[in-house]
Amino acid sequence: METRAFGSTGWKVPVVGLGTWQVFDVGPSGVQRAREVVTAVLETGGRLFDSSPMYGRAEAVLGEALEGRRDDAVVATKIWTPSVGDGQQQFRDQLRAFGGRVDLEQVHNLVAWRHHLDWMEAEQKDGRIGLLGATHYAASAFDELATVMRTGRIQAIQIPYNPDERDVERELLPLAADLGLGVLVMRPLGSGGLGRGPGPEVLEQLGVETWAEAVLKWVLSNPLVHVAIPATSDPAHARANARAGEPPWFNDDERRLVEELWSKR
Numbered sequence: 001m002e003t004r005a006f007g008s009t010g011w012k013v014p015v016v017g018l019g020t021w022q023v024f025d026v027g028p029s030g031v032q033r034a035r036e037v038v039t040a041v042l043e044t045g046g047r048l049f050d051s052s053p054m055y056g057r058a059e060a061v062l063g064e065a066l067e068g069r070r071d072d073a074v075v076a077t078k079i080w081t082p083s084v085g086d087g088q089q090q091f092r093d094q095l096r097a098f099g100g101r102v103d104l105e106q107v108h109n110l111v112a113w114r115h116h117l118d119w120m121e122a123e124q125k126d127g128r129i130g131l132l133g134a135t136h137y138a139a140s141a142f143d144e145l146a147t148v149m150r151t152g153r154i155q156a157i158q159i160p161y162n163p164d165e166r167d168v169e170r171e172l173l174p175l176a177a178d179l180g181l182g183v184l185v186m187r188p189l190g191s192g193g194l195g196r197g198p199g200p201e202v203l204e205q206l207g208v209e210t211w212a213e214a215v216l217k218w219v220l221s222n223p224l225v226h227v228a229i230p231a232t233s234d235p236a237h238a239r240a241n242a243r244a245g246e247p248p249w250f251n252d253d254e255r256r257l258v259e260e261l262w263s264k265r
Contacts, residue, residue, distance in 0.1 A: 001045030001245035004226050008180030009131055009155050013074060015220050016245035017041070017048030018238065019186065019231035024065075025056035026233075031064050033233060038065040040235035042072055044242035050158070050184065050229045052078040052108050053090045063097030070099040076158075076184065078108035078135065084115050091120075095128065104156055104182075106133035110144055117153050131155040137186065139167040149175055156182035158229075161219055162190045163262035173224040188219045188228040195265030202261070206254055209243065216244035218258040221251075 003012040018041045051059045075098045079087040107113040123129045133156035134148045159168045176183050197211025208214045219228050
């Protein structure tokens with residue numbers, strides 16, 4: 001799988017990672033399945049795993065699934081609370097789950113970001129946090145996200161991007177490039193389901209095997225994107241998603257074809 005420099009951070013990150021929203025919020029009986037998904041991601045060249053306290057048990061399950069393999073992973077997670085005290089407790093829980101460090105700590109949906117960045121920067125200075133970031137899923141919050149980006153206090157953003165959600169193309173993606181910030185893409189396969197994709201002839205024309213692979217490759221063919229984090233609870237799907245992380249990338253005509261097919265799905 002191809003890697004890209006993650007903004008100006010010096011990281012080299014494979015372009016397909018794994019999101020854990022919903023799919024890792026499981027009880028003890030689901031941990032083995034989570035391990036199998038993590039194994040599939042690592043064996044196909046992925047490294048970045050994204051989670052959040054908002055995702056129920058997902059952080060704890062991811063920590064268990066990475067047991068013995070933590071050094072092979074880049075863990076991105078989040079702080080999600082208006083309370084600084086609660087945020088610091090979330091961080092302590094994350095340190096226990098992820099071997100004493102978080103590689104990318106993000107303020108989830110910009111909740112109390114000014115207050116959280118103060119103590120998060122101190123943890124970064126002490127080496128328990130690698131990079132700092134901020135996320136939001138809604139276009140209505142993108143002006144505020146741009147404000148956070150311009151403070152110089154974060155090194156990455158996480159935003160939605162797919163053929164349905166393209167607002168980030170106007171300002172956030174170019175701004176991230178100008179500022180040297182890493183870009184993680186949530187919801188690369190959309191939020192309402194993939195729908196019915198094209199037939200095998202069109203997929204062959206695009207050089208892919210599945211409609212999901214075509215949509216992921218559409219996202220990753222934008223050079224301003226560094227890593228997409230599709231969520232899955234199926235090891236086979238994780239391996240299939242990894243195929244989208246291999247060039248050649250779509251040209252402008254191929255991207256437009258995917259956009260047209262998406263609109264008709």
